[in-house]
Amino acid sequence: MIPFSEIQLRVISNRVTAMLGLFYPEGRWGDLTRGITAAAGELGISSPEAFVEWLIDAPPESREIEVLARYLTIGETYFFRENQVFSILKETIFPTLIQSRRGTDQQIRIWCAGCSSGEEPYSVAILLHRLIPDIEDWRVTIHATDINPDVLKKASQGIYTEWSFRETEPWLKRTYFTEVGRGTYEVIPAVKRMVTFSRYNLVNPPPSSPLDFSAFDIILCRNVLMYFSPGQARSVVSHFFEHLNQDGWLIVSVTEVSAHLFPQFKGIIFPQAMLYQKKVGSFQQERTGPVVAPPAVQPSRVKNLPRALLPATSGAPDQIRPVPAPEPADLAIFRNEAKTLFTRRRYRDAMERGQKVLEIRPGDADMMALLSRCSANQGDLTEAKEWCEQAILARRTEPVFHYLMSSILQELDEEGEAIRSLQRVLYLDQNAVLAHYDLGNLALRRGEIDEAVRQFGITQRILATRGENEEIPDSGGLNSASLARIVKATMERLGEQV
Structure with a gap:
């Protein structure tokens, strides 16, 4: 094989992604090297430098790029697959x-x-x-x-x-x-x-x-x-x-x-x-970019956290706590309107009501998370990330917020940070099934098959403890049985590849 350097492989990988859409993270550079070495042989290119220079200058629809595609997209299928x-x-x-x-x-x-x-x-x-x-x-x-x-x-x-x-x-x-x-x-x-x-x-x-x-x-x-x-x-x-x-x-x-x-x-x-x-509703669709699934906010499921991460409390455990003051009527109205508008996908209106909630109650973490989802659903992932960061600062021990952050980071192609957010989810809730499932998919994307199999195996074990019709939070409507079938099919495909 042609001895490509790490820098050359990075350039080639980026160029192949731009022209053909094929994504070769470092975990799949071995496959990339084999494919481009074979293509270089057919094209009469013998040195790494010459190949990089050729790839940068080659038009996307040229015959030479067809040769490259042939060596990088060798598919295998059969009749009535899946x-x-x-x-x-x-x-x-x-x-x-x-x-x-x-x-x-x-x-x-x-x-x-x-x-x-x-x-x-x-x-x-x-x-x-x-x-x-x-x-x-x-x-x-x-x-x-x-x-x-x-x-x-x-x-x-x-x-x-x-x-x-x-x-x-x-x-x-x-x-x-x-x-x-x-x-x-x-x-x-x-x-x-x-x-x-x-x-x-x-x-x-x-x-x-x-x-x-x-x-x-x-x-x-x-x-x-x-x-x-x-x-x-x-x-x-x-x-x-x-x-x-x-x-x-x-x-x-x-x-x-x-x-x-x-x-x-x-x-x-x-x-x-x-x-x-494809279902276009009667409302005008406002989204122009990626959408983060709108899960219902779930109660925190914190277990066995170090004391430093637990919310501060005052007084003895059996101390009588004062009854909180009733919420202003406008607050409840704005909050309900924001949630209703969100479910109707009227994200701009939902954000307007949500910001009124925060004017009355600045530390409302759930409303910050709702604004994060609204921003993401309108394609503004930078703003979505900022709102999610504020929600996490307001309530650090809420696994749902960290999962939301991981979803946004995946959309931003920040896989390393997304993985760290998913690890925080599992620190707070070791049975967060979608966090294990997402980690498996991210490992699969990076070519780390053993880690993908491990995470999918954990996902299967957690799903086995749940009712088949139990809906999975943050999944866009999947129940346990449906996700279990998806994971099983994924594991079977991985078994074919190993």
Whole structure:
């Protein structure tokens, strides 16, 4: 391999992220080095300096960048992967969509983003072919895109080996494929015609395309966002939101479900997974940036803290405390209005009422946290961080505030500080399940598989002690059973990689 220095790898990693969206933290520099060494060999580049100089000058859409993408995005998939998603499509989403369009606009539009070698879009096409008997009378459009030209070529050919069928029933090959060689099978023409393959860079999309990338009913982007930096993943998600119809669906992998990444969408919990639906309410949407999930403020769960961290008290434990003075009527009104406006996503109005609360009661930590969430939901993460810092100063032992801070820091791409905030959460509440789950995801992003497995294992053990229908605070509506399924699927995927 070419002996790249640490500084050169940092430059290359940043450039690859900017052009392709692929995120290579230090924990994955070994993978990066192997990929760029192979690409350099094909491009005839032999020295680290020459490669860095070439990468800085190369246009994003050049043939050479396609070569680099080929070595950095070698995907592996198979038909009907993560079958629970296809069960939801088969039993719920497709029947509803077909019924609503039958007899009127008999059109269905789907985008498979990051389609790799094509098993996913063909799986979608096969499912629709089975569900719509008169499919020849429908206009079914399935756009399948990827940045890697080699996998797109294979996908267009539609020829697969037994390995691509490893979790499928016999009817699939028998009905929808033709054996073209020993152990090789080609998709039948009726299905192949339903899918169009093209190269598409999700991070740097072309200003125009001969294909119509708009008004999709469903976008599938599975096992793709996890390789992007947080900022670029948010940008791609916003791009998807703009290209979906009202009530359209965004489907990601179970390992990519996040309370922070999909603020524009409504998370819909199914027994097997969580999917995201575009729901634009009657109110004018004010958010223009990332949204932090709006959890209800939970009571503090402080256990066994050092005395120095406990709130100061005066007098003996059994001392009779004076009854607090009643709150001013305006205070209660402003507080309730702020909370109501927040739930209606009228963040600016909620902030106005919240600031009136703080004029009357300057140390109201819960209201500071509410203002932090309002700021985040409007895209002002710097202000959100400042309000959250004030809430923490007012009540240092509230784990919810430290978790809120970790969410904001993740949105700001300050992963190191986010990890420290999550560690503070666990210091205050060792059973804070989402803190363990987030630490697992952050470890996974950094390529620290052993630490990710450890944190996900702790998450599973905590969830096992809770009721299946118990809602998890700060999760955007997930209950214990749903999160347990997500973690189980993540652990299974990690087992495949090890």
